[in-house]
Amino acid sequence: MITFEEALKEILRKTKRLExxxxxxxxTKGYVLAENIKAKLDMPPFDKSAMDGYALRSDxxxxxPEKLKCVGIIKAGxxxxxxVKKGECVKIMTGSPLPKGTNGVVMVExxxxxxxxxxxxxxxxxxxxxxxxxxxxxxxxxxxxLRKGMLIRETEVSIASSQxxxxxxxxxxxxxxxxxxxxxxxxxxxxxxxxKIYNSNGPMLLALLQNKNIKVQYLGIAAxxxxxxxxxxxxxxxxxxxxxxxxxxxxxxxxxxxxxKQCGVxxxxxxxxxxxxKPVFFGTxxxxxxxxxxxxxxxxxxxxxxxxxxxxxxxxxKTPPLHICRGRLKExxxxxxxxxxxxxxxxxxxxxxxxxxxxxxxxGSADIASLSQANAFMAIEGxxxxxxxxxxxxxxxx
Numbered sequence: 089m090i091t092f093e094e095a096l097k098e099i100l101r102k103t104k105r106l107e108x109x110x111x112x113x114x115x116t117k118g119y120v121l122a123e124n125i126k127a128k129l130d131m132p133p134f135d136k137s138a139m140d141g142y143a144l145r146s147d148x149x150x151x152x153p154e155k156l157k158c159v160g161i162i163k164a165g166x167x168x169x170x171x172v173k174k175g176e177c178v179k180i181m182t183g184s185p186l187p188k189g190t191n192g193v194v195m196v197e198x199x200x201x202x203x204x205x206x207x208x209x210x211x212x213x214x215x216x217x218x219x220x221x222x223x224x225x226x227x228x229x230x231x232x233x234l235r236k237g238m239l240i241r242e243t244e245v246s247i248a249s250s251q252x253x254x255x256x257x258x259x260x261x262x263x264x265x266x267x268x269x270x271x272x273x274x275x276x277x278x279x280x281x282x283x284k285i286y287n288s289n290g291p292m293l294l295a296l297l298q299n300k301n302i303k304v305q306y307l308g309i310a311a312x313x314x315x316x317x318x319x320x321x322x323x324x325x326x327x328x329x330x331x332x333x334x335x336x337x338x339x340x341x342x343x344x345x346x347x348x349k350q351c352g353v354x355x356x357x358x359x360x361x362x363x364x365x366k367p368v369f370f371g372t373x374x375x376x377x378x379x380x381x382x383x384x385x386x387x388x389x390x391x392x393x394x395x396x397x398x399x400x401x402x403x404x405x406k407t408p409p410l411h412i413c414r415g416r417l418k419e420x421x422x423x424x425x426x427x428x429x430x431x432x433x434x435x436x437x438x439x440x441x442x443x444x445x446x447x448x449x450x451x452g453s454a455d456i457a458s459l460s461q462a463n464a465f466m467a468i469e470g471x472x473x474x475x476x477x478x479x480x481x482x483x484x485x486x
Contacts (some may be wrong), residue, residue: 089359092428095370096395098356100409103399104375106260106328113248116240118301119258120405125234128251130224135186138219142199142208143190144177149213158201158208162187177208186220193219227251237407259405261300262328266293267307267320269335269344270383275309288456289333289388296392300400303327317347325351325373328403331396334383337367344380345369353378361470363427364453365391384453390430390465394484412467415442415483421468421475428470432462435483444481462486 090098108122137143144156161179162168168178172189180186180193198212227233233247240258248256273287274280287309297304305327310320312335324330335344336358345358353371360368364387369380377399381391398409415435423429432447444466450458467482468475475481 089361090357092360092362095357095360096409099370099395099399100402102372103402105405106262106403108257109260110255110257113245113254113256116256116258119240121234121236121238121240122257122259122405124232124236125248127227127229127231127233130229131227131250132221132223135223136221137180137182137184137186137193138221139182139195141193141195142177143180143187143193145190146192146214146216148175149210152210152213154210155207156210158206191216239406261302262403263303264329265305265307265324265327267310267324267332269310269332271312273309288385314343314347317343321347321351328376330378332380333388336369336380336382348378361427363429385456386453389459412482412484414480415444417475417477417479417481418443418445420477421446425473426470429468430465432458433464433466434462435464435485444483
């Protein structure tokens with residue numbers, strides 16, 4: 089068996105980034121940017137009012153209350169062509185350009201207005217620059233505002249739009265096929281006979297992929313027979329990534345690795361020094377990646393997060409591989425030494441530190457209920473049999 093670290097390294101070495109395409113900006117959420125985007129203009133593009141009020145000279149308010157002559161009004165999208173003189177002010181709306189001769193804005197709530205006479209009573213003094221957003225204070229023209237490799241969210245769409253972009257270059261998204269295997273599993277909604285269990289891995293994997301906005305083909309359940317496996321595997325191998333759950337261990341009916349080889353898949357490794365997830369199979373067919381993961385749900389969830397997701401991210405242009413941080417163990421922990429152990433845990437931030445609480449009464453890789461009590465895996469090296477409370481441990485947050 090190879091180590092977990094060696095396995096992840098091999099997977100990423102075999103994973104190729106997909107091609108680049110140009111898409112309409114409004115359709116790029118969830119994609120990874122394949123170019124640097126530079127600012128074409130300053131943001132804001134001019135000195136503007138941060139609120140509704142009156143633009144004026146701060147020096148005119150050495151004592152308050154003070155009356156000023158209102159000589160105009162600036163609506164959003166408009167302007168004031170004249171220069172505001174001493175003792176004058178201009179009514180201004182939020183986002184409107186600051187008129188020449190003024191250096192601040194007093195909010196409308198700090199004034200009273202005499203519309204008949206055109207005079208404004210200012211009730212509060214302001215400093216120069218108060219309630220003003222200055223040209224270029226958010227973004228300077230010519231600077232890189234979005235960098236290649238960034239995941240595009242709503243905020244990145246907004247930033248690119250603010251610079252007049254309607255299209256951007258992104259990495260293409262991979263296609264992925266999912267196949268569950270096993271005579272013992274039945275799709276939810278069907279009758280459950282003795283000896284059978286409902287398929288929880290298929291829906292879980294579909295949910296994990298739901299927000300990635302990639303093309304996913306769900307192939308259902310294959311029986312533990314070569315003919316059934318072969319037919320569905322050939323369909324799955326048309327995708328960039330083929331993910332099989334179940335049938336990779338050492339039982340008499342664990343046929344997946346052998347049938348994959350018959351389909352032309354080249355084995356890279358089979359079995360990793362990790363717990364759970366030891367029987368993981370990884371292979372390639374050309375540039376297509378094939379993962380066979382154990383059928384127990386904790387194993388499936390773990391191997392997706394720590395092995396398959398990093399490959400997906402690299403394919404889509406996102407910086408891989410895996411974000412591992414450290415937290416403080418809040419109770420003594422014992423384990424049987426051997427393989428690297430990934431333990432479901434609850435991680436809480438307390439006083440600026442991450443505190444790690446292993447899920448109590450965790451019964452192993454089939455214990456699907458433990459996942460709902462956790463938000464992370466605690467990664468413990470196999471050489472340790474005991475970790476004392478307050479030890480620093482590696483954690484992988486979900």
